[in-house]
């Protein structure tokens with residue numbers, strides 16, 4: 001139904017089901033962390049599917065996979081499309097995976113037209129699976145796209161360590177990715193990503209497609225309270241310097257103050273690591289990962305200062321010491337205007353009226369756009385806005401709408417429409 005039926009290999013529904021099963025547990029969603037054994041299996045399945053359809057599949061040193069269709073010759077410009085196959089722990093099936101496989105399916109359809117002489121594109125096409133988009137296992141997120149676009153050095157990326165101190169370099173080597181496999185395409189003329197919305201705006205607006213004009217900024221602050229380990233029994237209460245108590249007070253103050261003063265920012269404290277984490281030892285070190293997201297950098301600056309002051313107060317009140325481990329600001333992105341117009345016009349020609357919207361979440365398309373690669377992000381609805389949860393779902397008819405628009409847009413791009421508008 002989604003493919004022309006003439007090309008070899010499984011269609012989109014079949015490959016989506018096949019890859020969704022990798023790392024999935026009944027009722028527990030999908031756990032396919034970046035560079036895990038499950039990720040390795042999914043990567044091989046994707047590579048086989050693409051190779052079977054005529055692509056040359058390669059990867060770079062950070063593990064980004066490229067399924068290359070060299071239709072217009074070695075020196076022709078490239079168009080990229082794709083997303084990511086890694087997931088959050090107990091994540092959904094659609095986030096990322098749908099974007100990679102939908103783009104792969106479109107490429108196979110177009111390749112069939114090229115192979116049979118019905119279509120002669122002026123551009124090459126590569127379908128991308130970016131490494132560690134989610135940032136669940138290794139932080140920061142968007143690792144592969146940031147390395148490709150030059151925002152993060154390869155050395156720094158490969159040196160990232162997960163919670164068990166395994167480096168990304170070693171994790172990739174364990175799934176057979178050791179260095180660059182060669183002949184990786186250069187920076188593309190344009191990149192298009194299909195992704196589920198992970199919010200409710202499209203459903204509320206009654207639209208099947210959305211085009212992201214820009215994204216919110218994000219300020220991510222990781223702090224650590226440092227107290228002193230002591231016996232939880234005999235140590236006098238007045239002598240204790242309890243880092244977990246400090247973290248609890250810091251989290252509660254963050255929630256109250258930001259809600260009161262910056263109520264339209266999205267806020268979270270979603271990860272905590274305590275040491276030594278024994279029932280009989282007062283916590284010596286508590287690290288907490290905080291996030292603030294909003295459209296305006298100035299407001300994130302002010303709200304971040306409010307948060308840091310609250311964390312300092314929690315330290316002072318508990319006799320602990322505060323250390324700011326990381327404090328980063330991801331700038332809001334404006335997606336490429338001309339590319340957005342091409343995707344919009346392609347959608348309208350297929351009978352869709354995309355909603356122009358902003359994305360709160362970061363995506364590979366945003367990382368690329370921020371590093372100067374013209375990028376577009378096409379959204380389709382998420383039922384109930386559910387994301388990063390096993391119940392994440394997108395209706396089949398909305399998947400089909402997304403694939404239709406993606407195909408129309410990619411056809412125009414490989415024909416050279418982006419460059420023609422310069």
Ligand SMILES: [Zn+2]
Nearest residue numbers: 095096133195
């Ligand atoms: Zn995603």
